[in-house]
Amino acid sequence: MKTGNIRDFLYEPPGPRTQKRIRIITGIALLGLLALLGLIVRQFSVTGQFDTKYWSFFTKWTTWRFLGQGLLTTLEAALTGSAISFTLGFLLMRGKFQGKTVRGISAFLIEFTRGVPTLLFIYFFFLVVPKTGWKPSAFWKITLPCAISACGVVAEALRSGVNAVPGGQREAALSLGLSERRTFYRIVFPQAFRYVIPSLIAELVIVLKDTTFAYVVSCAELMQNAKVLISNYDAMLSIYLVVAVIYILINYLLNTLSERIAGSQRRSVQMIPEANKGVAAHG
Amino acid sequence: MDNHSSVPMIELRHVNKHYGDLHVLRDISLSVRKGEVVVIIGPSGSGKSTLCRSINRLETIDSGEIFLEGEPIPREGKKLAELRGQIGMVFQSFNLFAHMSVLDNITLAPVDVLRKGRKEAREEALQLLERVGVRDQADKVPAQLSGGQQQRAAIARSLAMHPKVMLFDEPTSALDPEMIQEVLNVIAELAKEGMTMLIVTHEMNFARRVADRVIFMDGGQIVEENTPDRFFSDPESQRARDFLHSLHAE
Ligand SMILES: Nc1ncnc2c1ncn2[C@@H]1O[C@H](COP(=O)(O)OP(=O)(O)OP(=O)(O)O)[C@@H](O)[C@H]1O
Ligand SMILES: [Mg+2]
16 A cells, blocks of 8 residues: 555646646746735835844844743743643543543543633633642743643544554454553554654644743743843834744744654555555455 | 363353344354364355454453363453463464564563563574574564565464464465465474464365364354365265355356
8 A cells, every 4th residue: 555645645646737727826826925025025114124223133142042042941841841741642542442431531631622722721820720829830831731732632643543553463462462551552552653753743833832822921932032022122023023933943843853754654664554455355 | 183181272162242133153162172273164254253363352252151271261351361372363464563573573472471581582583483484584574574474474473472272364365376375384384293273264275284174164153063085075064065166166
C-alpha cells in the first residue's frame, strides 16, 4: 500500500488543460495579492508607519533582549504546557480503554476540555483559582490552562493512534505470554506514538499560540513583552510585525520538524499494511 | 508416535461459541496428544480460525473447557498469560512487531516473560533464526523481509518460548506461491522433531504429508476425524467428499 499525502486521495491529478487554467488563476491571484500589498505599503507610508521613530529602537540591544526574554518564557510555557497536556492526555486515553465508569469520566473530560475555549480556562485560573487560597504565579496561570485545554485533543490523537495499530500486533504479544499491560507498553503504544507524532507537534503549536493569551494574566512572555514595548515606544504596527514573524518562524520550524518525522516514519513503520495484505484480501 | 502418557497436550470439551445469531463453534470436543500433528481442514467460514484462536483465548468462548496438559486454561489473569506463553501461535499475517528488529522480536518474550538474560536470549534467538534460515536478516525490521522470511521469523519467535504445542492458522495463505514451500518445510521439520502441532491449512499435499490426523470442520462442527490417507482417498462423510471434490474442480 502506498501512503501518499492526503491530497493524493482527495484530488485527481489535473490534466494539461486544467493545469493551464490553474497557472492562469494562480497568476491573477498573485497579481491581486501584490496589488493589495502595494496598497497596504502605500497606506503605511501615508500614515507615516515607516518613520524611523517606529523602527529605530530595533537597533537597540535591550529591545531584543526584552523580546528574547519574552520568547524564552513563551517557549518555556509552551514546552511545560505540552508536557503536562501530553501526560494528562495519556491518562485520559488510558481511561478510555478502562471499565465503564472510568471510560465515562474520561470521555466527559475529553469532550469538556476540547469544547471549552482556552480563554475561559485562563480566566478560571486568573479569577476563580486565587479565591481558593492557592495563588499560582503568572507563569502557571497561563501554562496550566493551556495544558488543560489541549489535553483532550492529545487524548483523542493518542487514542486514534492506538486504534490504528493492527490488532494482530496485540494478539501476537498476548500469544507469547505478555500481560495486557506489557503488551500495551511494549508493543501497542510505541507504534501508536509514532503514528501520532505529527498530530502531537501540531498540538504543541496550538499550545504555543495559546500562550499568547498571557496578557490576560500579565505573564511576561513574548506577547506581553511586545505589549510593554508598544506602550513604551508608541509603535504598535512595527512591533506586531516583528513578533508575528517570530511566531511564524517558530511554528514553521515545528512544522518542518513534524514533516521530517512523518516522512521518516513513512519509510520505516509503513510495513504494517504490507504485512496485513493477506488478511485484508481474506476479509 | 511413541506416546504413552494419557494426558492430552490440548483438550477441548464441549466448546460453544456464537457471534450474535451465528453458532460458530458447535459443541467442539477434541484432543491432541503429545507429539501429534493434527491438521484442520474445512471450507471458508467453517470456524477453523475461531477454534484455533479460542484455544489460547484470543477468542472468548460461551461454554466449554479447554486444557493444556490437563491444566484448565483460565479466561484471564496471570495464569492465562503464563499458559499462553506455553502455546506458540503463528498467524496468517505473521504479525511480527513492526517497530523492532527481527532479533528483538524474538528476544522480547524470553526476556520479558521468562526473565532470561539478554545475552543468552540473543544467542538462542540467533540459533533459531539460523534454524529457520533467516539468520542474515536478524538486524533488519520486518518490513524489509519477504513474506516467507517474515513468517519463518515469526515461527522462530514462537519457538523461543519453548512452547509445548504450536498452533498455526493458515500460515501460508498470505504468501506468494514461491514462498509457501520454504515455510511449509520449516513446519514439516518441526513435525519431524516431534513438536505437537495443530495446523489449519488449505495446503492439501502438505496436510497429507505431515498430519497424523485430519479433522474436517464444516458449519462450526467437527464433521470427520480420520487418518490423512483415509481422509484424502476415501472420506467417511458426504460433506468431506463434497469439499474435496470442490477443491479438485478448481
Ligand atoms: N469477529 C467476528 N464477528 C462476527 N462474525 C465473525 C467474526 N469472526 C468470524 N466470524 C464469522 O464466524 C465464522 C467462522 O469464521 P472463521 O474465521 O473461524 O472461519 P474459517 O474457517 O477460519 O474461514 P477461513 O478459511 O476463511 O479462514 C464465519 O462465518 C465468519 O464470518
Ligand atoms: Mg480462518
